[in-house]
Amino acid sequence: MSMEAFYIILTGALVAGSAALLGSFLVLRKMAMLGDAISHAVLPGIVIAFLISGHRESLSLLIGAAASGLLATFLIELLHRKARLQEDASIGISFTWLFAIGVLLISAYTGQVDLDQECVLYGEIAYVPLDQISLGSLGSGPRPTLIAGGLFVLSLSYVIISFKGLKLLSFNEDYAKSLGVRTQLWHFSFMAMVSLVTVLAFEIVGAILIVALLVVPAATAYLLSRSLIPMLVLAVVLGALASFGGYYLAVALNGSIAGGMVSLAGALMLITVLVLRFQKAKANPKALK
Amino acid sequence: MEELSIWWTDSSLWLVAAGTFLLSVSAAVVGSFTFLQKRSLVGDAVAHSILPGLALAFLISGTKDPWWLLLGALISGWLSLMVMDYLSRRTKLSQDTAIASVLSVFFGLGILLLTYIQNQASGHQSGLDQFMFGQAAAMSKQDLWVYMGLSMLLIAISILFYKEFKLISFNPDFAVSIGLPVRLLRILQNSLMVLAIALGIQAVGVVLMAALLITPSAAARSYTDRLRSMILIASLIAGVSALIGTAISFSAPGMPTGPWIVMGLSVIALISLFLAPNKGILSRVLLQRRNQRKISDENVLKAFYHFGERQGTLAKWMELEDLNKVREFRLEELQAALKRLLRKGHLLRQGGRYQFSRAGLDEARRIVRLHRLWEMYLTTRLRLKSDHIHPIAETMEHIITPEIEAQLLEDLDYPEKDPHQSPIPYQS
Numbered sequence: 001m002s003m004e005a006f007y008i009i010l011t012g013a014l015v016a017g018s019a020a021l022l023g024s025f026l027v028l029r030k031m032a033m034l035g036d037a038i039s040h041a042v043l044p045g046i047v048i049a050f051l052i053s054g055h056r057e058s059l060s061l062l063i064g065a066a067a068s069g070l071l072a073t074f075l076i077e078l079l080h081r082k083a084r085l086q087e088d089a090s091i092g093i094s095f096t097w098l099f100a101i102g103v104l105l106i107s108a109y110t111g112q113v114d115l116d117q118e119c120v121l122y123g124e125i126a127y128v129p130l131d132q133i134s135l136g137s138l139g140s141g142p143r144p145t146l147i148a149g150g151l152f153v154l155s156l157s158y159v160i161i162s163f164k165g166l167k168l169l170s171f172n173e174d175y176a177k178s179l180g181v182r183t184q185l186w187h188f189s190f191m192a193m194v195s196l197v198t199v200l201a202f203e204i205v206g207a208i209l210i211v212a213l214l215v216v217p218a219a220t221a222y223l224l225s226r227s228l229i230p231m232l233v234l235a236v237v238l239g240a241l242a243s244f245g246g247y248y249l250a251v252a253l254n255g256s257i258a259g260g261m262v263s264l265a266g267a268l269m270l271i272t273v274l275v276l277r278f279q280k281a282k283a284n285p286k287a288l289k
Numbered sequence: 290m291e292e293l294s295i296w297w298t299d300s301s302l303w304l305v306a307a308g309t310f311l312l313s314v315s316a317a318v319v320g321s322f323t324f325l326q327k328r329s330l331v332g333d334a335v336a337h338s339i340l341p342g343l344a345l346a347f348l349i350s351g352t353k354d355p356w357w358l359l360l361g362a363l364i365s366g367w368l369s370l371m372v373m374d375y376l377s378r379r380t381k382l383s384q385d386t387a388i389a390s391v392l393s394v395f396f397g398l399g400i401l402l403l404t405y406i407q408n409q410a411s412g413h414q415s416g417l418d419q420f421m422f423g424q425a426a427a428m429s430k431q432d433l434w435v436y437m438g439l440s441m442l443l444i445a446i447s448i449l450f451y452k453e454f455k456l457i458s459f460n461p462d463f464a465v466s467i468g469l470p471v472r473l474l475r476i477l478q479n480s481l482m483v484l485a486i487a488l489g490i491q492a493v494g495v496v497l498m499a500a501l502l503i504t505p506s507a508a509a510r511s512y513t514d515r516l517r518s519m520i521l522i523a524s525l526i527a528g529v530s531a532l533i534g535t536a537i538s539f540s541a542p543g544m545p546t547g548p549w550i551v552m553g554l555s556v557i558a559l560i561s562l563f564l565a566p567n568k569g570i571l572s573r574v575l576l577q578r579r580n581q582r583k584i585s586d587e588n589v590l591k592a593f594y595h596f597g598e599r600q601g602t603l604a605k606w607m608e609l610e611d612l613n614k615v616r617e618f619r620l621e622e623l624q625a626a627l628k629r630l631l632r633k634g635h636l637l638r639q640g641g642r643y644q645f646s647r648a649g650l651d652e653a654r655r656i657v658r659l660h661r662l663w664e665m666y667l668t669t670r671l672r673l674k675s676d677h678i679h680p681i682a683e684t685m686e687h688i689i690t691p692e693i694e695a696q697l698l699e700d701l702d703y704p705e706k707d708p709h710q711s712p713i714p715y716q717s
Contacts, residue, residue, distance in 0.1 A: 005372065023610075027382075027386050028385070029382075030383040030385045031383050031385065032328050032383075032385045032386045032388070032390070033388060033389050035389065036389055036392065036393075063435050078570070079562060081560040082570045083511065083563075083568075083569070083570050083573075084568075084573075084575065085464070085507055085511075085562065086508070088327050088328070088329040089324060089327075089329050089503050089506075089507045090329050090501050091329075091330065091557055092329040092330060092332075092333060092499050092500070092507075093500065093504050093507055093555060094506070095505065096316040096497050096499055096500035096504070096555070097500070097551065097552070097555035097559075097598060098546035099496065099497065100497055100500070100547070100552050100555065101548075101552070103422060103496075103497075103545065103547075103548040104544075104548045104552065107543065107545060107548070107715075108543050108544075110543070117421070117422065117545075118458075121421060121496075122400045122404070131617075132669070153645075159299035170290045171589050181359065206676075207397055208337075208393070208496065209393060209400070210394070210398050211389055211392070211393040211395050212393030212396075215386060215393060216390050216394060218391060218427065219382055219386050219390050222381070222382065222386075223380060223381065240305035240653065246455065249401070253401060253405045253630055254404075254405060254408045254409075255400075255401045255402070255403075255408065256400050256401055256403075256404035256406035259395070259398070259399075259400035259402075259403075259404060259438035260401050261398050261403030262393060262394060262396075262397025262398070262400070262401075263394070263397050264399065265394065265397075265400065266390075266393075266394030269390060269394070273375075273376070273380060277335055277379075
């Protein structure tokens, strides 16, 4: 394995791992499509932050993304509650509109921002090794890898610290409320973490494929496990596996690495579903018909 | 101005405009049912899932022939529908997770194939990336004719099966009970949806296709409760937005068509959802405020009446403190209501004291009468205990119409007293 391949796979695995940890709770809480909506809706904020600050400094990106993410949530609530529009349509309208604004801004300012449609669609994980940053006496490393590492540590500590709250929230929200757990607090901190992962992963795998990393390994792990902790561990492992295999798949096809990662994650899910079906058929041949 | 004159003279631009118009209208017609069946997000997933089908069709056929691409799109669109259905029904995954997984995995696979094609020497000019965000101007004449023909076919089938689709959208159980082949109709409807999406992506691209499917209907829904007019309005909105998008993408080369069409759609939809008469947010808020004012006006009149009743005379100047002995009001609410009542001529004022006018007294009597009539009705007809009925009557007094009042009076035979033995006031 070359050094470049190592950095790319490591970055992919760290991002996929963070996404899998939080995505597991999205899957359990039946909120997977909300992850999709958020990842589309943050685009205009990110582009505007680019335009204003002129560079890819993570903090301004975060502020921009948070602003447009909040706008999206506000819009969805407004349409759903005040205009009495059904929820799926409220979500659909809000995020397609915001995403369209983002794409238009990118097309209008092509050349002025270091951002293009390809980056939005499938990220730039291939360029990870090029973006080196010096760490003083520790030597140097690629900036995105370091960010992804920080993100993973942050996600992991968040899940460990709020494990009890998240668990209650996911499995029995009403019971949690009756125990006096502050569900709103856990809900908002959780959504903030999901948004954070979405924004930081944006540059690496693009706005649309991040949903795959949030949902697919988590869903596969959910199918395979019976309790929460094994599910979380398995989801992270599957995410890392997708990064590893996806890189080589993409290299073999000379295609997008992010696309390869997602395809591999999907293949793992497909195998899981088929194996489960096969087992079920073996255990109870009549149940299928 | 030069750009404008190109518009007028170049006939191929007209053809493209007509093409995007028809594509968008057919998507809006089919999408109306998607919207009503609350399957907007399924539509979104199918749109994303069409990408690998397009790429594979190109890889296998080596051409951008529209029939090949449509075939690929239809197969992968249908496949995605079946996988979503299987995942949400046969595994323990929720529908939401199934949709998100299928959407993102198919799209990822599409991206992988697309970049593979683009990185090959021969595929560099394939222009498949126009399917991502739509590039109306890139469509060739022959392709346009194919797409336009199919769009018209879609619209025609939707009109032909209008009644059946309406029934399975609103009441599938009833449709089964009268012997309609609901399964077949659903398959037909799904095929129409996949085809509409496969066609629509020529104009707006896969990423934003969901908007073309549902946004027009959502906007149209705020103007009407009838399906037929909803579909017509939705088609109009979609058509206008398509023309706007095409025009802009022609005058600014390099601008993708899709986001502009979606921009047009969303702006029209947001304006409609805010400003539509009756169902818009604004008119809902106004209606609510009007009702609140009416209720608080009526409550103030009623309080004056009760106080007068206790004093034994209604022709008396009353002070504001007197009101608080009967009922507690918030100060601002009370002052606003008094102002309105003075303006309407229901109250007269002298210094800080108030008295009923003739019209005001009649109005106060009407409200008290309705309250007490309703209490009578609840005790005599519904046999509720007399200590349970006050809060219910408190709400109903503001709602009862003159027609219901007449019926109540007749039904209860013009009672003299209410269950608490207070007199029921009639017009003097």
